[in-house]
Every structure is written in C-alpha cells, then in structure tokens.
Amino acid sequence: xxxxxxxxxxxxxxxxxxxxxxxxxxxxxxxxxxxxxxxxxxxxxxxxxxxxxxxxxxxxxxxxxxxxxxxxxxxxxxxxxxxxxxxxxxxxxxxxxxxxxxxxxxxxxxxxxx
Amino acid sequence: xxxxxxxxxxxxxxxxxxxxxxxxxxxxxxxxxxxxxxxxxxxxxxxxxxxxxxxxxxxxxxxxxxxxxxxxxxxxxxxxxxxxxxxxxxxxxxxxxxxxxxxxxxxxxx
Numbered sequence: 001x002x003x004x005x006x007x008x009x010x011x012x013x014x015x016x017x018x019x020x021x022x023x024x025x026x027x028x029x030x031x032x033x034x035x036x037x038x039x040x041x042x043x044x045x046x047x048x049x050x051x052x053x054x055x056x057x058x059x060x061x062x063x064x065x066x067x068x069x070x071x072x073x074x075x076x077x078x079x080x081x082x083x084x085x086x087x088x089x090x091x092x093x094x095x096x097x098x099x100x101x102x103x104x105x106x107x108x109x110x111x112x113x114x
Numbered sequence: 115x116x117x118x119x120x121x122x123x124x125x126x127x128x129x130x131x132x133x134x135x136x137x138x139x140x141x142x143x144x145x146x147x148x149x150x151x152x153x154x155x156x157x158x159x160x161x162x163x164x165x166x167x168x169x170x171x172x173x174x175x176x177x178x179x180x181x182x183x184x185x186x187x188x189x190x191x192x193x194x195x196x197x198x199x200x201x202x203x204x205x206x207x208x209x210x211x212x213x214x215x216x217x218x219x220x221x222x223x224x
Contacts, residue, residue, distance in 0.1 A: 033212065035214075042214055042216040043214045044214075045211050045212065045214075048211060058211070059211070091158075099145045099146050099207055100165050101163065102163050103148070103158075105158045105159070107157050
C-alpha cells in the first residue's frame, strides 16, 4: 500500500509569492489532516478534512491559507501571499477515521520564504 | 492542564538502561491518546493508540500505560538501544482535532 505522499518536498519562494502544497493520502482514508512545524517547535494543527468537508479549520493562521480537498481524494494547501513567518515544514497525515485510528504521516514539505 | 504536555523535554540515557517519560493531558472529554516516534529527517510513525483507562500496550521493548481519570500516559523503553534515539510525541484527540505535545527528545549514549 502506498503511503501518504506530499509534493514538493522542498519549496523556496519569495515573500509575496504564492505556493501550493499537495498531499495524497492513503487510498481509502477519509480523514486528512494538515500540520506545520515552525522553527523546530511542536507540530501545530492546521485543519482536518473528512472526505471533502472541512471538519475543523481552527488552526489555520489567517486567510492567506486556503486548503481544499475536491472529490475527497488529494488535498492542496495554498499560501497566498506568503510571508516570512510561513516558513516551516508542512505535514499531511491521513487516517481511516475512527477515533482510535493512528495518523499516517507524509514526509512533509519544507517551505522557505525569503 | 489545558494542552498536551510532555516531560522531560530532553533525556540522555545510557545504552542498555531502561527509561520512561510522561504525557499529561486534559482528562475531560477524552477520546484517545496517541504515541508517535519521530526520527530525524523522517516523518512521525505511530506506536500506540490508547482509548481505555488502564490500557497497557506493548511493541517489542516499548510499552505504554494510560490513566484517563488523572490525565496521564507513560511510555517505557526497556534496555535502550541506539536506534531508540528519536523524539517521542504524544497526541490527544479533542473533538475533531488531534493535538500534539512538544515531544521528548531521547538520546541514547553508547
């Protein structure tokens, strides 16, 4: 079974530009989560999809961040316009959905905003 | 406790010694407690998901216990090996979020 895949693995952009991160969850996993780790700190929750619906997006820092999951398969996270403080590692994780299901993480996208 | 808290933040253990560390969490509205192992340059990997008070789970030399009434979980590593060096994360499901602690960074000394 293929794991969670994220693209790109690294992205370097200038302040004010737009970047779109993609996450392909494990096939059949309805639950998809986005997290980010900034400056080596803890993993912070961004949002949670169940299929194509946003269950909780309370962790999204501001309206420069937009996440979508059209069709309930892959998800994208767009940052527009990017700011310096958006730099960090963005992780995607998926799970089968029951509350006792573990998260399966992708390898993350390292975003650097210069 | 409002959030997931882990202690200690960092730990150095001699190879062959056993060790344990703690995850504390709000005990109200409890659903599940997760433990993950995160090696440098990799992504977190699930160790355990625990749901019931008094639960004990084991995977090889690693085991975990859960007390949902007082809001804590212990992770134990028996006979530490170099490959155990990693950050150990615990996470608590709260409503539709899974919230992580800051982790315990474990260093195994040869």
